[in-house]
Amino acid sequence: xxxxxxxxxxxxxxRSCAAVVGELEFKGPLKKYFDLxxxxxxxxxxxxxxxxxxxxxxxxxxxIKKAKLAANEIDLAFGGDLTNQCASTTFGIKEQYIPYxxxxxxxxxxxxxxxxxxxxxxxxxxxxxxxxASSHFCSxxxxxxxxxxxxxxxxxxxxxxxxxxxxxILEENDKAKIKISEFLPGIIVDAGITDANNMGAAMAPAxxxxxxxxxxxxxxxxEEFDAILSGDLGLEGKRIxxxxxxxxxxxxxxxxxxxGELIYDVNSQEVGAGGSGCGCSASVFSGYIASxxxxxxxxxxxxxxxxxxxxxxxxxxxxxxxxxxxxxxxxKEKI
Amino acid sequence: xxxxxxxxxxxxxxRSCAAVVGELEFKGPLKKYFDLxxxxxxxxxxxxxxxxxxxxxxxxxxxIKKAKLAANEIDLAFGGDLTNQCASTTFGIKEQYIPYxxxxxxxxxxxxxxxxxxxxxxxxxxxxxxxxASSHFCSxxxxxxxxxxxxxxxxxxxxxxxxxxxxxILEENDKAKIKISEFLPGIIVDAGITDANNMGAAMAPAxxxxxxxxxxxxxxxxEEFDAILSGDLGLEGKRIxxxxxxxxxxxxxxxxxxxGELIYDVNSQEVGAGGSGCGCSASVFSGYIASxxxxxxxxxxxxxxxxxxxxxxxxxxxxxxxxxxxxxxxxKEKI
Numbered sequence: 001x002x003x004x005x006x007x008x009x010x011x012x013x014x015r016s017c018a019a020v021v022g023e024l025e026f027k028g029p030l031k032k033y034f035d036l037x038x039x040x041x042x043x044x045x046x047x048x049x050x051x052x053x054x055x056x057x058x059x060x061x062x063x064i065k066k067a068k069l070a071a072n073e074i075d076l077a078f079g080g081d082l083t084n085q086c087a088s089t090t091f092g093i094k095e096q097y098i099p100y101x102x103x104x105x106x107x108x109x110x111x112x113x114x115x116x117x118x119x120x121x122x123x124x125x126x127x128x129x130x131x132x133a134s135s136h137f138c139s140x141x142x143x144x145x146x147x148x149x150x151x152x153x154x155x156x157x158x159x160x161x162x163x164x165x166x167x168x169i170l171e172e173n174d175k176a177k178i179k180i181s182e183f184l185p186g187i188i189v190d191a192g193i194t195d196a197n198n199m200g201a202a203m204a205p206a207x208x209x210x211x212x213x214x215x216x217x218x219x220x221x222x223e224e225f226d227a228i229l230s231g232d233l234g235l236e237g238k239r240i241x242x243x244x245x246x247x248x249x250x251x252x253x254x255x256x257x258x259x260g261e262l263i264y265d266v267n268s269q270e271v272g273a274g275g276s277g278c279g280c281s282a283s284v285f286s287g288y289i290a291s292x293x294x295x296x297x298x299x300x301x302x303x304x305x306x307x308x309x310x311x312x313x314x315x316x317x318x319x320x321x322x323x324x325x326x327x328x329x330x331x332k333e334k335i
Numbered sequence: 336x337x338x339x340x341x342x343x344x345x346x347x348x349x350r351s352c353a354a355v356v357g358e359l360e361f362k363g364p365l366k367k368y369f370d371l372x373x374x375x376x377x378x379x380x381x382x383x384x385x386x387x388x389x390x391x392x393x394x395x396x397x398x399i400k401k402a403k404l405a406a407n408e409i410d411l412a413f414g415g416d417l418t419n420q421c422a423s424t425t426f427g428i429k430e431q432y433i434p435y436x437x438x439x440x441x442x443x444x445x446x447x448x449x450x451x452x453x454x455x456x457x458x459x460x461x462x463x464x465x466x467x468a469s470s471h472f473c474s475x476x477x478x479x480x481x482x483x484x485x486x487x488x489x490x491x492x493x494x495x496x497x498x499x500x501x502x503x504i505l506e507e508n509d510k511a512k513i514k515i516s517e518f519l520p521g522i523i524v525d526a527g528i529t530d531a532n533n534m535g536a537a538m539a540p541a542x543x544x545x546x547x548x549x550x551x552x553x554x555x556x557x558e559e560f561d562a563i564l565s566g567d568l569g570l571e572g573k574r575i576x577x578x579x580x581x582x583x584x585x586x587x588x589x590x591x592x593x594x595g596e597l598i599y600d601v602n603s604q605e606v607g608a609g610g611s612g613c614g615c616s617a618s619v620f621s622g623y624i625a626s627x628x629x630x631x632x633x634x635x636x637x638x639x640x641x642x643x644x645x646x647x648x649x650x651x652x653x654x655x656x657x658x659x660x661x662x663x664x665x666x667k668e669k670i
Contacts, residue, residue, distance in 0.1 A: 003410055003411075006458075006459070047652050049648055049649070049652065050654075076520060082420075083646065083648070084419045084646040084647070084648065085439065085644065086439045086644075087644065087645070087646045087648070087649050090644040091657075094523040094525050094644075094657045099520035099522050100521070100522065100523050100659060101438070101447060101520055102438060102439040102447070102644075102659075103438055103439060104415060104420065104437040104438060105436070105437045116436065116451065119454060119458050119460055122458040122460075123454050123457040123458035124341070124457075125341045125457075185436055185460075186434060186435070187432055187434050187435065188425060188428070188429040188432075188435050307437075309420065309421075309422065309425040309437075310422070311418065311419040311420040311422045312419070313418070313419065313422065314384070314422050314426070317382050317384065317385065319426065324435060324437075326436075
């Protein structure tokens with residue numbers, strides 16, 4: 001029983017999704033799946049932090065509108081981001097007057113928010129929920145690394161924080177076609193990585209831990225899913241994850257993808273090892289994957305949100321970088 | 336239905352609690368209720384941030400030991416703190432290898448972690464959970480305000496961040512004597528406060544919102560509870576909360592207390608307007624209140640965790656300080 005894959009008994013459907021991204025993401029291969037974008041990195045605001053909050057606000061507004069709901073019909077909102085004290089989410093949703101449970105899971109936040117939202121519906125606390133996560137290249141860069149003006153050169157394993165926000169409205173609905181069917185919470189795994197420019201290596205062991213626990217409890221094989229999506233390991237982490245799983249006897253097959261690789265053209269867009277940040281898996285799922293599920297191109301997807309649990313202080317204090325990875329399964333139609 | 340008080344159907348009992356505090360807190364009136372304390376503000380570590388993680392580790396270790404459990408018998412841990420990216424909680428529990436869902440609710444985190452843990456038991460995801468929250472005066476002071484060496488003079492409304500951590504183990508247990516019976520998630524309320532030295536004023540409107548929503552949905556009156564505990568408004572916030580509730584027709588009666596007032600002798604300990612920080616309500620509840628429930632001195636308690644959702648950037652960028660307040664009801668024996 002304990003720590004096993006949690007299978008939702010209620011039919012918890014995705015009622016609507018919305019994704020808002022920045023210019024670089026809008027120039028990438030997933031362009032047509034995003035609802036809104038801005039050529040202005042400040043989204044009309046006077047700071048990057050306020051820009052990130054504005055993306056949160058816009059993504060929630062669009063998702064609520066698509067769901068044909070009013071904000072007061074949402075019972076509970078779950079969300080978080082990378083800015084200190086998750087301020088972007090606070091300021092992005094504070095005008096809506098929706099009960100709000102704040103989360104922190106670094107880049108795993110979006111999967112975490114979907115898992116917990118589904119749990120709140122399963123237990124009857126809510127009927128309709130909102131999950132949102134965001135990140136902004138500029139607010140993250142200056143908080144975690146250097147002032148942008150410094151023009152720091154990046155290492156090959158460094159990922160690019162996605163400027164984006166994604167929002168999903170879940171509801172209890174027996175007739176739902178796309179539903180959250182399973183949730184497997186992640187365990188913190190510390191592989192001893194200390195390089196803050198190699199988050200992929202820090203997160204891959206936690207992702208492997210979650211995937212190995214998942215596949216040890218199910219008869220399904222990786223190739224039976226339409227997509228196994230990590231969010232977001234980047235190219236380096238993806239390579240390490242494949243190796244870790246392979247050495248444990250799990251072949252992730254050609255169905256394994258990483259949101260940080262999907263969102264950019266990694267060959268032409270100068271994004272290092274690919275995308276990262278809470279907004280990466282949030283916008284890739286809410287935009288691209290949700291669309292593939294709606295259109296029937298995908299019917300069974302595992303989303304594994306992967307977070308690197310560091311802050312600039314812990315790095316300066318020579319701590320290692322632990323990772324965590326939360327898994328949610330999303331299926332089209334009934335099994 | 337929607338947004339109403341959530342009443343747990345399962346009997347979700349408190350199996351054990353532990354509280355770890357610093358020297359100032361151990362010199363206060365609740366001294367005998369705390370499990371561990373240290374005269375060394377660094378708890379044997381080399382930084383204050385690591386000291387806070389050590390308090391988290393100790394409080395979890397003691398609570399697990401008191402519960403006569405092994406860490407691998409805990410299905411799910413919920414926690415968070417005030418340090419950037421909730422790093423104290425990460426580093427405090429990473430050795431335990433327990434599935435971990437990270438939260439951010441500022442000083443409301445402990446009540447949030449209890450509400451969500453109970454929810455995870457209610458829906459069947461977990462049978463046994465751990466909720467933990469912490470804060471440290473020194474890590475908070477230098478992160479939110481000034482370097483300690485600066486010796487900044489404080490305003491009369493400023494609260495003192497509690498050095499402490501509290502941990503509660505919940506379980507599904509029909510025979511439990513002390514149980515979490517209700518949960519009412521808070522809504523972000525922004526009253527336009529901009530003074531970062533007056534968190535009480537920023538949080539009181541959110542606390543009033545939650546209490547007014549609670550009492551509008553129940554026939555119970557404040558005087559029928561043994562304690563209505565805000566955590567942590569301090570003296571100024573407490574005064575404002577009484578006024579806000581009173582003007583809305585709700586008399587909080589003599590059963591209303593604030594954890595930030597209880598933990599110190601506010602007249603002699605030079606703590607300004609009282610205690611604050613995630614560790615305040617966490618240690619006051621896990622130490623003092625849990626003991627009162629066990630001994631039968633209290634039988635029906637409302638804990639309203641109150642959080643001020645700011646960060647140093649949002650203050651510098653002239654944003655207001657929104658608040659949020661999550662309510663959990665804890666009862667002795669069956670109703």
